[in-house]
Amino acid sequence: MSIAGLRFKSPLILASGILGVSPSTMHILADYGMGGVTTKSIGPIKTNGYKNPSIIGLNNDTFLNAVGLANPGISAFEHEISEIKTKERLVVIVSVFGRSPQEFANVAYLAEQAGADAIEMNISCPHDDVSTIGVDPNLTYKYVNTVRKRISCPLFVKLTPNVTDITKIGQSAEKAGADALVAINTVSALAIDIHTKRPILSHGIGGLSGKAIKPIGIKHVYTLFKSVSIPIIGCGGIFAYEDVIEYFFAGASAVQLGSCLYYGYDIITKIHDNLFRYMETHEYNTISELTGLAHTHENEG
Numbered sequence: 001m002s003i004a005g006l007r008f009k010s011p012l013i014l015a016s017g018i019l020g021v022s023p024s025t026m027h028i029l030a031d032y033g034m035g036g037v038t039t040k041s042i043g044p045i046k047t048n049g050y051k052n053p054s055i056i057g058l059n060n061d062t063f064l065n066a067v068g069l070a071n072p073g074i075s076a077f078e079h080e081i082s083e084i085k086t087k088e089r090l091v092v093i094v095s096v097f098g099r100s101p102q103e104f105a106n107v108a109y110l111a112e113q114a115g116a117d118a119i120e121m122n123i124s125c126p127h128d129d130v131s132t133i134g135v136d137p138n139l140t141y142k143y144v145n146t147v148r149k150r151i152s153c154p155l156f157v158k159l160t161p162n163v164t165d166i167t168k169i170g171q172s173a174e175k176a177g178a179d180a181l182v183a184i185n186t187v188s189a190l191a192i193d194i195h196t197k198r199p200i201l202s203h204g205i206g207g208l209s210g211k212a213i214k215p216i217g218i219k220h221v222y223t224l225f226k227s228v229s230i231p232i233i234g235c236g237g238i239f240a241y242e243d244v245i246e247y248f249f250a251g252a253s254a255v256q257l258g259s260c261l262y263y264g265y266d267i268i269t270k271i272h273d274n275l276f277r278y279m280e281t282h283e284y285n286t287i288s289e290l291t292g293l294a295h296t297h298e299n300e301g
């Protein structure tokens with residue numbers, strides 16, 4: 001399977017921010033069946049993020065978080081990138097953010113120099129100011145185009161579901177030079193403690209992830225597939241191989257796994273093996289044969 005010229009040994013990719021980014025953890029994930037890893041979002045300088053509680057579990061494998069893009073800053077992270085890169089056949093995607101188009105571009109440039117195979121732009125975190133970029137087609141174009149001009153490796157743009165029409169944002173990113181879109185980041189949400197009468201997370205509003213958001217992710221991938229021609233990487237609420245197939249049918253060429261990893265790494269192997277067993281049983285040879293199949297009915301009479 002390949003996206004933007006990058007070959008992935010499996011269509012399963014670690015989503016940004018879910019696990020620590022120690023090179024040993026990243027290498028273990030490859031052994032469990034991940035074809036690629038996305039680092040947590042890295043900015044120009046070290047950020048501590050919001051106070052606890054910053055993540056809580058809600059009903060039915062659904063989570064609410066506002067970690068505040070805690071990260072070590074790009075200079076402290078360059079060495080980790082080159083260490084993660086030492087694993088054979090593991091695609092390393094570095095997620096980046098900044099406070100201006102130039103800052104985004106500088107972080108992306110340094111990440112590429114350190115060995116990133118691809119850059120993923122986080123313009124979509126709902127509990128950070130970057131969310132103001134990903135809801136505006138013009139800002140999206142400006143930020144993506146500035147980064148595009150600064151780097152030569154593949155550029156992915158991660159989109160927010162917290163918009164009325166995701167196609168406008170996706171098309172702006174494509175026009176500005178993105179090689180692939182990632183859909184979706186977390187859904188803006190709030191939980192209140194009825195005893196203290198206050199929001200539970202220290203930051204208040206957070207991002208919803210896990211099982212509850214899968215239909216939202218599927219809808220956005222389905223809508224994007226009809227309006228852009230670059231590949232789409234599906235993300236949101238994947239816990240089983242059936243969820244991956246649903247994303248492929250909606251239009252995804254690969255998927256990212258996030259919240260399901262709170263249950264350990266065995267789930268990666270289970271999803272991977274069941275997915276390939278399904279493909280074998282149904283006589284599919286490549287993922288691209290599955291991509292977008294849910295759209296074929298639109299052409300039927």
Ligand SMILES: Cc1cc2nc3c(=O)[nH]c(=O)nc-3n(C[C@H](O)[C@H](O)[C@H](O)COP(=O)(O)O)c2cc1C
Nearest residue numbers: 015016017041065122184185209210236237258259
């Ligand atoms: C604790 C936590 C931290 C996250 N941090 C980031 C981040 O740094 N950058 C980013 O682009 N997405 C981040 N995300 C969003 C995930 O990458 C993913 O888009 C989202 O969780 C939906 O997928 P899931 O339902 O499989 O978890 C974070 C999610 C969680 C739960």
